[in-house]
Amino acid sequence: MPDDQQPVAVAAGVEIPVPADGEVWTVGAVVLHQDGRAFAQKRSPDRRLFPDCWDIVGGHVEPGESLLDTLAREVEEETGWYLRRVRRLLGITTWTGDDGGGTRHEADYLVEVEGDLDNPALEWSKHTAYDWFGPADLHRLTENRAPGEYLIRDLIAEALQDRTGAGQS
Numbered sequence: 001m002p003d004d005q006q007p008v009a010v011a012a013g014v015e016i017p018v019p020a021d022g023e024v025w026t027v028g029a030v031v032l033h034q035d036g037r038a039f040a041q042k043r044s045p046d047r048r049l050f051p052d053c054w055d056i057v058g059g060h061v062e063p064g065e066s067l068l069d070t071l072a073r074e075v076e077e078e079t080g081w082y083l084r085r086v087r088r089l090l091g092i093t094t095w096t097g098d099d100g101g102g103t104r105h106e107a108d109y110l111v112e113v114e115g116d117l118d119n120p121a122l123e124w125s126k127h128t129a130y131d132w133f134g135p136a137d138l139h140r141l142t143e144n145r146a147p148g149e150y151l152i153r154d155l156i157a158e159a160l161q162d163r164t165g166a167g168q169s
Contacts, residue, residue, distance in 0.1 A: 008072055009085040016067050017092065017107055024101065027071045028058035028108035029083070030090060030159040033117050037132035038156040040141060041078065041120075044128050048099045052128075054141045054152055056108065067107055080121030081113040088162070090155050110159045135160055 010016065019025045031039040038056075045052040059074045061067060072083040090108040097104065120130055133141060133156055141153035 006084070008068060008083050010068070011085065011087050014086050014109070015089050015092075015107075016086075017105070018066070019061060019105070024104045025061040025067060025070075026058060026104050026106045027061065027067050027074065028056045028090075028106060028155065029071055029075055029111045029113075030056050030108065030155055031075075031079075031081070031111060031113050031117070032159060032162075033132050035132075036160065037134045037137075038159050039079075039117075039120070040131060040133055040152065040156065041122060041127040042129040042131075044126055047126065049097045049101075050145075052144045054143060056152055056155060058106075058108070060104075071109065071111070075111070075113055078120075078123055078127070079113070079115070081115030081117070083111055084114045085112040086110075087112060090158055093151065095151075108155050110162055133160075 017025070033039065040054045040056055043050055043053050043055050057075055057078045059070065061070045065073070068086070071086070075081055075083045087110045090110055093106050095104055095106065096102065122130055135157070138153050138157055141156060142150055
C-alpha cells in the first residue's frame with residue numbers, strides 16, 4: 001500500500017468473518033470497471049486448482065492475516081491495484097479442491113479499487129489472460145468447468161446487478 005493510501009473502507013453491515021483455529025479460508029474480489037463490466041483472469045493450465053479456468057482476484061488467507069488484509073494483499077499482488085472499499089459480501093461458500101488441501105471456506109466481496117483498470121499488472125506465471133465481462137459474456141466464465149461448477153460466473157453475475165455507482169478510479 002502506498003504511504004499516502006487511505007485504509008480500506010468497509011461498507012456498513014458487510015460481514016468479515018474471523019477464521020476459527022484450524023479453518024482454511026480464501027477470499028475473492030469482484031472488481032467492476034466504470035463501464036459496469038467485471039474483471040476476471042484466466043488461471044494458467046499448470047495450476048493445481050482450477051487450471052485454465054477464469055477466476056476472480058483472490059487467494060488463501062495466510063497465518064496471522066485477517067480476511068480484509070488478505071483481500072488487500074491479493075488485489076495488489078494479482079493486479080497492481082489497491083483495495084479502496086469493500087462494498088458488499090457476495091457470499092460465503094465451503095468447498096474442497098482436488099489438491100488434497102482439505103475443506104476451505106471462501107468469502108467473496110464486491111470491491112472498489114484504485115489504479116489503472118485498463119492495465120492490470122497480472123502475475124503472468126499464474127495467469128495467462130484477463131478480460132472484462134458483461135452480462136452477454138457470462139457464458140465464457142464456464143469454460144473448462146464441469147456442470148454445476150459455476151461459482152465464478154454466478155458471483156460475477158450477481159456483482160453485475162450492482163454495477164451502478166461502482167465508483168472505480
